Amino acid sequence: MSAARILVVDDNESLRRGIALALGEAGHAVREAARGDEAVAQLRDPDAETPDVVVTDLRLPGVDGLGVLRAARERDAAMAVLLMTAFGSIETAVQAMREGAFDFLQKPVGLDQLELRVDRAIDHRRLLHEVTSLRAERSSRQASEKIIGRSPGLREAVDLARRAAPTRSTVLVTGETGTGKELVAGLVHALSPRAPGPFVKVNCAALPETLLESELFGHERGAFTGADRAREGRFEQADGGTLFLDEVGDMSPATQAKVLRVLQDQEFHRLGGTRTLRTDVRIVAATNHDLERAIAGGRFREDLYFRLAVIGIHLPPLRERSEDVPLLAERMLQEFARDLARTRSGFTRAALAKLRAHPWPGNVRELRNAVERAILMAEEPWIGPDDLCLETPPSAVAGEAAAGRAWDELGLDQLERVAVLAALHRSGFVQKRAAERLGISRRKLNYMIRRMGITHASWRRNRDEEDEPGDGPVAPLDSAADAG
Numbered sequence: 001m002s003a004a005r006i007l008v009v010d011d012n013e014s015l016r017r018g019i020a021l022a023l024g025e026a027g028h029a030v031r032e033a034a035r036g037d038e039a040v041a042q043l044r045d046p047d048a049e050t051p052d053v054v055v056t057d058l059r060l061p062g063v064d065g066l067g068v069l070r071a072a073r074e075r076d077a078a079m080a081v082l083l084m085t086a087f088g089s090i091e092t093a094v095q096a097m098r099e100g101a102f103d104f105l106q107k108p109v110g111l112d113q114l115e116l117r118v119d120r121a122i123d124h125r126r127l128l129h130e131v132t133s134l135r136a137e138r139s140s141r142q143a144s145e146k147i148i149g150r151s152p153g154l155r156e157a158v159d160l161a162r163r164a165a166p167t168r169s170t171v172l173v174t175g176e177t178g179t180g181k182e183l184v185a186g187l188v189h190a191l192s193p194r195a196p197g198p199f200v201k202v203n204c205a206a207l208p209e210t211l212l213e214s215e216l217f218g219h220e221r222g223a224f225t226g227a228d229r230a231r232e233g234r235f236e237q238a239d240g241g242t243l244f245l246d247e248v249g250d251m252s253p254a255t256q257a258k259v260l261r262v263l264q265d266q267e268f269h270r271l272g273g274t275r276t277l278r279t280d281v282r283i284v285a286a287t288n289h290d291l292e293r294a295i296a297g298g299r300f301r302e303d304l305y306f307r308l309a310v311i312g313i314h315l316p317p318l319r320e321r322s323e324d325v326p327l328l329a330e331r332m333l334q335e336f337a338r339d340l341a342r343t344r345s346g347f348t349r350a351a352l353a354k355l356r357a358h359p360w361p362g363n364v365r366e367l368r369n370a371v372e373r374a375i376l377m378a379e380e381p382w383i384g385p386d387d388l389c390l391e392t393p394p395s396a397v398a399g400e401a402a403a404g405r406a407w408d409e410l411g412l413d414q415l416e417r418v419a420v421l422a423a424l425h426r427s428g429f430v431q432k433r434a435a436e437r438l439g440i441s442r443r444k445l446n447y448m449i450r451r452m453g454i455t456h457a458s459w460r461r462n463r464d465e466e467d468e469p470g471d472g473p474v475a476p477l478d479s480a481a482d483a484g
């Protein structure tokens, strides 16, 4: 049996002393309280050690046993509370159990019996603790596993995110488009004590000034034309959680001033409102602009920058961490192949070399698209360099001839196949939607699919419960001879 910290609460002194002595002899560290309010005060005292178990009488002077129970659960929801009740107070005992008491004992309490129950409470509490800490460990592991790469630049960014997470400090994530800024913002939230709270995202570049402000701060009814009802803003929604301000460099000066005020005072007004609202949010911001240059050019407030960049995390572009490319590509390959129910063994050595050499102007996002396309294209289980049609870097797009090369190397048949597969993939393999994307009839698409021998797991599944003939299974080619 293991030792625990136990608080014994009873106004009957001889009984309380007896219990305390017995539990003390059993090796526990026991404290006593003769009144309910005294016990509550101890439980609320931040400097006092948290008991593992509370043994309390139900009828007490000051505050009753239920009050002690509540204070205990406020301190630590896993604290085990045993209530002792006199004969006849079953109703209260039932209520106590409902409010989370671990057990109750009927008076007169036998000491052997009490020790047994206390042991059980200790075991229970230990189990609860293990479960919660395992759970927290698992969710933070899952969050970090989503981020792939072992280049020093990436590891440093992840490490910073990990160290920033438990604090309340504002974090500014910088990096080119597609480098994983949103992923890192999500990690900061997932590893923080706010993880059970909301993670709310606002894209500051996507909306014009007034709409962005109403998005952020909400508005009262009639605040502007069209505001026919009041609306909660993102700052309110993110209360107790994390607000992710994406593309923060694109905010207008007026909006910057308002956001700065919230950061300073944790207070704001809805548009058209006079009520002062308070919010408890942790801000993570991201930008792919060079904010220091924007400050020099007078487009970004320096004071806001310093508020945002308390902790700065920079994600290097993929071309500066080419050792991450094969890792990312392999992992994405596995994911896509699983989604598409296809078997893909991997990339050939030449394909990996081609991937590493590419400059990736669109970074990880571009790599993802390239891998997706390659899976759809490749006919062999191994993906070779020819299956990879990498987008020409923007500098070359200017010269039309160069831009065309990667694609016209494919030949028309291949191009057609890529177009069909890409449209199917993007429409979740719903043929009707894919046909709309491609601007052709569903009949024609269905014909092409058969000609190309494309199949998909979901089509086979639908065959049994077919209700929409053209959208389902792939029929033998001869029955479609009239299509197309």
Ligand SMILES: Nc1ncnc2c1ncn2[C@@H]1O[C@H](COP(=O)(O)OP(=O)(O)OP(=O)(O)O)[C@@H](O)[C@H]1O
Residues within 6 Å of the ligand: 146, 147, 148, 149, 154, 175, 176, 177, 178, 179, 180, 181, 182, 183, 184, 288, 328, 364, 365, 368
């Ligand atoms: N290290 C990484 N490991 C796994 N996936 C990644 C990694 N970095 C980025 N990704 C993936 O790449 C895509 C782009 O990432 P994300 O949206 O976080 O980029 P971003 O920096 O916010 O880009 P933008 O500036 O264009 O908004 C996402 O699908 C993301 O899951």
Ligand SMILES: [Mg+2]
Residues within 6 Å of the ligand: 181, 182, 246
């Ligand atoms: Mg982003």
